[in-house]
Amino acid sequence: MKTVTGIAEMKRVSQDLKKSSKKVSFVPTMGKLHAGHIKLVEEAKKYGEAVVSIFVNPMQFAPNEDFNNYPRDLESDVKILSDINTTCLFYPPNDIVKNTETFLTDPKYSGQLEGIFRPEHFQGVLTIVMKLFCIVAPDFAFFGLKDYQQYVLIKKMAEDYFLDVKIIPVKTVREKCRLAISSRNSYFNEGDKKAACAFYKALKNTADLFKSGEKSGEKLTSFVIKELIESGFGIDYAKIMDKGLNAEKQWVEQGDILLAAVRFKGIRLLDNIFFE
Ligand code: PAF
Numbered sequence: 001m002k003t004v005t006g007i008a009e010m011k012r013v014s015q016d017l018k019k020s021s022k023k024v025s026f027v028p029t030m031g032k033l034h035a036g037h038i039k040l041v042e043e044a045k046k047y048g049e050a051v052v053s054i055f056v057n058p059m060q061f062a063p064n065e066d067f068n069n070y071p072r073d074l075e076s077d078v079k080i081l082s083d084i085n086t087t088c089l090f091y092p093p094n095d096i097v098k099n100t101e102t103f104l105t106d107p108k109y110s111g112q113l114e115g116i117f118r119p120e121h122f123q124g125v126l127t128i129v130m131k132l133f134c135i136v137a138p139d140f141a142f143f144g145l146k147d148y149q150q151y152v153l154i155k156k157m158a159e160d161y162f163l164d165v166k167i168i169p170v171k172t173v174r175e176k177c178r179l180a181i182s183s184r185n186s187y188f189n190e191g192d193k194k195a196a197c198a199f200y201k202a203l204k205n206t207a208d209l210f211k212s213g214e215k216s217g218e219k220l221t222s223f224v225i226k227e228l229i230e231s232g233f234g235i236d237y238a239k240i241m242d243k244g245l246n247a248e249k250q251w252v253e254q255g256d257i258l259l260a261a262v263r264f265k266g267i268r269l270l271d272n273i274f275f276e
Pocket residue numbers: 028029030055057060125128129147150
């Protein structure tokens with residue numbers, strides 16, 4: 001695996017891959033890699049040469065959030081990536097964000113769901129992803145569906161700016177108990193992690209209620225909120241929307257999505273489920 005730390009060098013590596021008729025398949029991450037990231041890289045490898053970036057992006061954390069404590073483990077990350085035959089690790093310098101004066105925002109999609117609780121988060125995400133796209137110039141880029149709003153926004157950004165990159169969604173990887181795998185799960189002790197598994201269970205019970213005939217958005221939303229409260233979660237939001245995140249649904253249809261963010265033992269968790 002090639003490790004690249006310079007911006008000009010990364011551009012060169014990507015150009016060289018393309019000159020030899022290879023496709024560049026990009027997985028941006030913030031490191032502390034887990035099974036969810038491995039799945040993204042495995043998917044990326046099906047489309048071309050896997051380039052993975054590791055950068056904990058300060059622009060997407062508010063001052064009161066966990067930027068300083070965000071889990072980091074470069075040594076283990078390098079081993080994981082090299083064991084799964086990643087072509088290139090891009091570990092950008094902090095200069096990548098220094099002195100940035102222009103930012104990407106999206107008032108429509110960012111102003112809801114996560115955006116209400118993390119008002120500058122998506123500006124930070126879109127801006128860093130655009131910067132990384134400009135350096136890596138990928139043919140394909142891979143994003144996990146756990147962060148569904150992020151996926152929708154990045155796809156929209158790629159369309160709005162006519163980027164030559166295809167955004168590929170990748171299914172959420174889950175623990176045995178179906179808790180979505182996330183770097184922040186490492187903040188939990190074993191007992192609390194077990195209890196956090198009730199999060200997905202509440203979403204799944206709601207999807208099952210839909211399957212058994214309940215189509216009212218209000219009733220399904222009340223149901224999931226009740227289940228989450230009973231399991232001890234604090235709720236930031238639980239909303240049923242169309243898959244394009246344009247509107248909340250009064251009458252739920254197949255293909256709509258339930259998105260939720262909860263707080264448990266001081267940790268914030270995100271997850272979602274599609275209605276089938
Ligand atoms: O999903 C993440 O890990 C981050 O938001 C991303 C896309 C790497 C941007 O920093």
